[in-house]
Amino acid sequence: MNLKNKSPKALTWTLGLTLLLLLSIVFSVMMGSVSLPLPVTFKIIANQLPLINLDPSWSVAQESIVWNLRLPRVFLALIVGAVLATSGVAFQGILRNPLADPYILGVSSGAALGAASAILFIRDSSVLGQSVLPLFAFTGGLISLAIVFSLSRQNGQFERETLILAGVVVQALLGAFLSFLIAVSGQQMQEIIFWMMGSLASSTWQDVLILLPYLLFGLTYLHFQKREFNVIALGERAATHLGINVERKKLAILVVGSLLATAAVSMVGIIGFVGLIIPHLMRLLVGPDHRILLPVSTLAGAIFLLWSDTIARTLLQSQEIPIGVITAFVGAPFFAYLLKSGLRRS
Amino acid sequence: MNLFEIQDLNQHYGAHAVLQDLSLTIGQGDMFGIIGPNGSGKSTLISTISGILPPTSGGILFNGRPLSAYSAKELALQIAVLEQDGTPALPFTVEQVVSMGRYPWLKPFSDLGPHDKAVVENILKKLNLWPKRAQKINTLSGGQRQLVSLARAMAQEPQVLILDEPTTYLDIGHQLLVMDHVRQWHDELGISIIMVLHDLNIAGQYCDHVLLLDQGKIVTWGNKDEVMSAEVLAQVYKADLVQVLHPKLGVPQFLLSGK
Numbered sequence: 001m002n003l004k005n006k007s008p009k010a011l012t013w014t015l016g017l018t019l020l021l022l023l024s025i026v027f028s029v030m031m032g033s034v035s036l037p038l039p040v041t042f043k044i045i046a047n048q049l050p051l052i053n054l055d056p057s058w059s060v061a062q063e064s065i066v067w068n069l070r071l072p073r074v075f076l077a078l079i080v081g082a083v084l085a086t087s088g089v090a091f092q093g094i095l096r097n098p099l100a101d102p103y104i105l106g107v108s109s110g111a112a113l114g115a116a117s118a119i120l121f122i123r124d125s126s127v128l129g130q131s132v133l134p135l136f137a138f139t140g141g142l143i144s145l146a147i148v149f150s151l152s153r154q155n156g157q158f159e160r161e162t163l164i165l166a167g168v169v170v171q172a173l174l175g176a177f178l179s180f181l182i183a184v185s186g187q188q189m190q191e192i193i194f195w196m197m198g199s200l201a202s203s204t205w206q207d208v209l210i211l212l213p214y215l216l217f218g219l220t221y222l223h224f225q226k227r228e229f230n231v232i233a234l235g236e237r238a239a240t241h242l243g244i245n246v247e248r249k250k251l252a253i254l255v256v257g258s259l260l261a262t263a264a265v266s267m268v269g270i271i272g273f274v275g276l277i278i279p280h281l282m283r284l285l286v287g288p289d290h291r292i293l294l295p296v297s298t299l300a301g302a303i304f305l306l307w308s309d310t311i312a313r314t315l316l317q318s319q320e321i322p323i324g325v326i327t328a329f330v331g332a333p334f335f336a337y338l339l340k341s342g343l344r345r346s
Numbered sequence: 347m348n349l350f351e352i353q354d355l356n357q358h359y360g361a362h363a364v365l366q367d368l369s370l371t372i373g374q375g376d377m378f379g380i381i382g383p384n385g386s387g388k389s390t391l392i393s394t395i396s397g398i399l400p401p402t403s404g405g406i407l408f409n410g411r412p413l414s415a416y417s418a419k420e421l422a423l424q425i426a427v428l429e430q431d432g433t434p435a436l437p438f439t440v441e442q443v444v445s446m447g448r449y450p451w452l453k454p455f456s457d458l459g460p461h462d463k464a465v466v467e468n469i470l471k472k473l474n475l476w477p478k479r480a481q482k483i484n485t486l487s488g489g490q491r492q493l494v495s496l497a498r499a500m501a502q503e504p505q506v507l508i509l510d511e512p513t514t515y516l517d518i519g520h521q522l523l524v525m526d527h528v529r530q531w532h533d534e535l536g537i538s539i540i541m542v543l544h545d546l547n548i549a550g551q552y553c554d555h556v557l558l559l560d561q562g563k564i565v566t567w568g569n570k571d572e573v574m575s576a577e578v579l580a581q582v583y584k585a586d587l588v589q590v591l592h593p594k595l596g597v598p599q600f601l602l603s604g605k
Binding site: 224227230231233234235237238240241242243244245287288289291 | 396398417418419420421422423425426427429431433434436437438442443446447449450452455457502
């Protein structure tokens with residue numbers, strides 16, 4: 001990263017949030033039904049890093065809790081949070097609509113329908129087992145994305161309003177299918193509904209590894225479009241006059257953003273609010289310049305979802321709370337406060 | 347070589363013909379005005395020659411080469427366009443918005459270099475925007491925001507500046523300020539200016555050549571003094587006009603006489 005060119009503000013925010021992220025990892029791993037002391041947690045994590053070899057002063061059970069149970073879940077939360085927040089910034093930027101979020105083109109409805117189909121028709125009768133569900137959800141998301149694009153394409157162009165309306169239409173239709181499936185699902189109803197509310201429970205390193213390429217590819221691509229996001233904020237015609245092929249750029253960014261969201265949803269279910277409020281929150285804090293907004297939103301999304309998941313798994317002794325409940329419960333009032341104070345300032 | 351050579355240009359929206367059989371040339375270094383009543387196709391013509399709207403039929407040569415052969419990037423290096431609605435009221439600072447004018451000149455994935463920053467600083471100072479550089483443009487008046495838009499276009503360092511009604515929403519002070527900057531820029535750097543104007547007196551004062559459009563067709567075009575006569579304009583605009591000679595500048599000016 002070119003630090004020399006960065007404004008002090010960007011540098012402060014990026015470094016501050018990175019530090020907060022690292023601290024959050026350690027503290028979140030400490031917390032749970034078995035709470036671990038800070039030094040032990042720290043040593044177990046450090047011992048996994050290359051070139052560090054510590055004498056194990058901890059039990060095998062403790063190491064297993066940290067390494068096999070909590071760390072994969074922590075990293076999955078970080079990845080999903082980063083993915084949703086970054087793709088939220090991208091959607092709001094390219095559609096220039098404050099209500100845009102990563103699910104606006106209907107990928108979550110498509111994924112939910114795919115997941116419900118897998119739960120109802122395939123999984124129990126298949127040797128493939130658990131791995132079918134994410135695959136079905138991902139395919140469902142892609143199909144709904146394809147429908148939205150084919151509906152909104154006119155003369156080779158995608159108008160922002162048409163895209164959003166096509167997303168609404170497809171969501172409504174797929175929602176009807178989904179409600180029907182849920183209504184006739186019988187004893188699997190609870191499983192479908194719990195999947196839709198989102199959960200990071202029983203995350204494994206394998207889940208992390210599946211999602212990681214999307215994160216790396218999508219984030220790299222979107223982070224290279226920072227200046228384009230700024231110029232497109234001036235309007236599509238103005239951006240064209242500045243030499244951007246807006247239609248091509250818009251399509252590429254929406255496809256990448258939707259792919260990220262679909263991948264995340266198919267692994268952990270529909271986690272709302274992150275992709276909507278983190279971009280707004282960071283825009284209120286650091287301003288509209290995507291050169292700062294995009295990286296800080298990635299970091300903030302990761303931190304936000306990590307703490308939401310930590311609360312989801314530790315708040316109640318007996319059971320987990322769906323993470324979507326936490327993101328909305330924490331996010332909505334906080335957002336309302338920011339909205340109010342932000343409006344008063346300007 | 348002419349800047350623009352337009353031959354039998356037609357522009358249709360569906361079955362509706364917005365421009366019909368336009369043929370004209372625009373010279374290098376010209377201050378070229380496009381006038382005509384509402385709905386005469388002025389903005390469509392601007393969109394077409396700026397490369398945003400491909401023509402239904404007809405040919406446009408820009409610097410001797412077909413306009414359609416230029417990429418968006420190549421055009422952005424030569425043509426800057428000031429849209430009618432200008433810059434939206436965003437919380438970007440004045441300096442950020444003006445810096446975006448450098449976008450076509452930047453290498454892929456890189457930010458503004460020292461030269462780009464010098465260009466931006468120079469322009470901000472020239473337009474007296476330097477003290478306001480950290481101010482957000484959503485806090486500026488319409489007139490100030492138009493100056494910022496002009497500064498952004500200047501930062502693009504184009505050969506051609508196209509303006510779509512640059513003075514429509516401005517008070518008279520800002521109208522003259524914007525137009526004087528445009529003319530000064532034209533005089534100093536020899537760039538070509540093409541502008542759609544509603545105000546006939548501004549057109550009479552600032553243009554060398556004028557194109558008069560009515561219902562998508564050319565009424566007349568050429569030297570300002572020949573095109574701008576009260577008789578023709580009154581007919582096209584369906585308004586009674588009295589032509590006078592500007593006592594100080596010696597250019598055609600028009601007084602409105604309502605019924």
